[in-house]
Amino acid sequence: MASNRFQNLQNWTNKHVFSNSLDYWNQELHDVPSYQNQSATGGEESNPPPDRLETIEESSVTEQPQPEDTPKQELAEDDGHGASSEPISALQAAWNVTNAIQGMFIVGLPIAVKIGGWWSVGAMIAVAYICYWTGVLLIECLYEDGVKKRKTYREIADFYKPGFGKWVLAAQLTELLSTCIIYLVLAADLLQSCFPSVDKPGWMMIVSASLLTCSFLDDLQIVSRLSFFNAISHLIVNLIMLIYCLSFVSQWSFSSITFALNINTLPTIVGMVVFGYTSHIFLPNLEGNMKNPSEFNMMLKWSHIAAAVFKVVFGMLGFLTFGELTQQEISNSLPNQSFKILVNLILVVKALLSYPLPFYAAVQLLKNNLFLGYPQTPFTSCYSPDKSLREWAVTLRIILVLFTLFVALSVPYLVELMGLVGNITGTMLSFIWPALFHLHIKQKGLNNFDKRFDQAIITMGCSVCISGVYFSSMELLRAINSADS
Template sequence: MFIVSFPYAVHQGGYWSIVAMVLIAYICCHTGKILVDCLYETNPMGRLVRVRTSYVEIAEHVWGRRYGARLVNMAQIIELLMTCILYVLLCGDLVEGSFPDSPLSLSSWIMVSTVPLLACAFLTSLRRVSWLSFWCTVAHMLINLIILIYCFIRAPHWHWGDVKLRIDVWTLPIALGIIVFSYTSQIFLPTLEGNLTDRSKFACMMHWTHVAAAVFKALFSYIGFLTWGLATQEVITNNLPHPSFKIVVNLILVAKALLSYPLPFYAAVDLMQTALFKDRSKPSSEGGTLFPSCMDERGMMKVWGLALRLLLVIFTTMLAIIIPHFSLLMGLIGSFTGTMLSFVWPCYFHLKIKWYVLRWPARALDIGIIVLGFLFGTVGMYYSAHALSRAFRGLPPEPIHGL
């Protein structure tokens, strides 16, 4: 979904952002494979057996139930809820860009966009979420096609000289955070691999999908930035010049963002229910939770459970209103939870579980990715937080003349 902000990442990081799109795709492909490898152990017969089922169970094995499960659960929930916040913020940003003369502010458009999302509180079936995600994909493919056709029409006027080769230490970390955030699929990989008809094809699937993602993101970002140059906005569809054309494209993208919201929301709710609202009758050491189940004996949602889900939707709306800077927020999130979930933890768990069966090049690669993850995370969080602070004061992301 956030590929619409990738040309802005090129605006921030120049050619280095394009290099990062390919490099981070390779790293996330590797960490996704080794994360799934941590689900398996070799039995006395020399065969691989799947002894764990989720990211959380891997963390439990390494750090214990008390700390491992809670830490990874918290990071996953933050990642998913922040994704929901970004979808809501994107909806408001797109509608405001479509109707700039409207008396309604960005906050008002965000609240209007949230109204249909309240229905997500009633989602209890993954099948319904899947259908919404299907139509979300259809809308996204349509948007990508429209934008690319328009960009190629404008090819004679491309701004070739606007792409930076030098490294800007104030804006490149923000771009890296955006890119890392776009590749964070590790949360879903253990479940995905467990549901494959032929699990031996998992590595092949990871290779092809990450190659395709890297090629498309790099080309889309470069072509999008060349079309508008230094005038590229945080959401590229707001650069479309013709008001009626921009309105149509933005409204399709709003529909796509609304259809994208249910999946991370459903996943976040499922994680929260498993961690907090499952079975209060058992002690925590045996899988008991702090609160009773949100479902009754018939499998129907309790009234207070529905109320909590509605409050969660409203919570994502309130945060979107409080932090109305789409790309900067995405960079901050990617620098924090993205680097931990996609870079550091998979490699650390892999080293911890498989150390004695790994050869030294594999160990060196994992250690190198951990170091890179900490570097990306620390630098990205500092510069993204600094840029957000400046944005709240109405200043540009990078400091000028010591401001």
């Protein structure tokens, strides 16, 4: 009975949560091949061969984008890559958003409070508020006169300026690979604190060796299962740390959280926070998959409120518990070595389970834009006629894993790297572009207040991006130089 309940939970999660979180990676293919549709008589065509379309389908979509003069047809389900005909509820959509913005990187929030004090707390709240509104603005860009005209972030960008969608895809790929790199850095930090006899580069290479198996991942169901266990480990370790911190409530001193701030570190802190709220790429597809899209704004508001509350509470509790002894990863602050090793090993397992998701997404993104076969894409298909993955395609995936290792070895600094990535791709995807697209697409219907609001977000986003890239780069260079000295 217990095993059946567990299987039902996993199946529900795969169907409604994790698979649906992946649907935004398939943004290149706007024309639906005939083999993907059901025939007019209700029969199902055969599954598509991988060399034509081995992509992540929109997992809870009842309709696929079609030209206006083409009848819309329901999608047939296939073996693990097909779409589900059942749309998702507002609660399931909220879980998708939460799954995107409540990641493993909350372990770095206490150090943000240590560095930035109340300014960091304010940044967590302010960024949540801005990201909520820019998410709303982005969804408004999908509609014209109450009718949905666009379906993805890229289509919005291309409508703003033809060809601009490639910049969105580039930012998406950068963020996915940066996430993979940060997982390697985080896992190495945690392992080195447990077993210092092996240095951080050594642990990175060991972790990367175990992750080479991701090169053979070609089934969304496997990725979904890994994501399911990743979520379980995430809940376990967060619960452990919260209970531990609450046990020291009598020793807390809120006066230790100050308004003192080194202006050079503020952009890095903001970048870290922004990195943790970036979910805008998949919001258009998520809204399109909802049973009642009119509930999207309310769902987005409460999911960001919940995220902000949890991030603030977790960051403050961690710093109030450990004070000046707070480390970059909160678990490394634990004084009991045995307990620290236990928590760190759970986090390492979580990092290993987290890596396949963004890596698989990056592979799909590259494949859909480069390796579907000529003339669709510049290069030949990744799949041979017998539907097996070609040897050179596996080799390229292995090289991609090694690339993340190489960058991780070059910049093994968690906080600085998170800040830099957040200030580049995070501000673009979550601040500047949604407001810019909204201002351009909806300019005729906007009042002066709405225009000023969009312009204020664009100005603030550009300021955060430029100053953040500069100061985060300086912080990263200082960390590299101090390590060399």
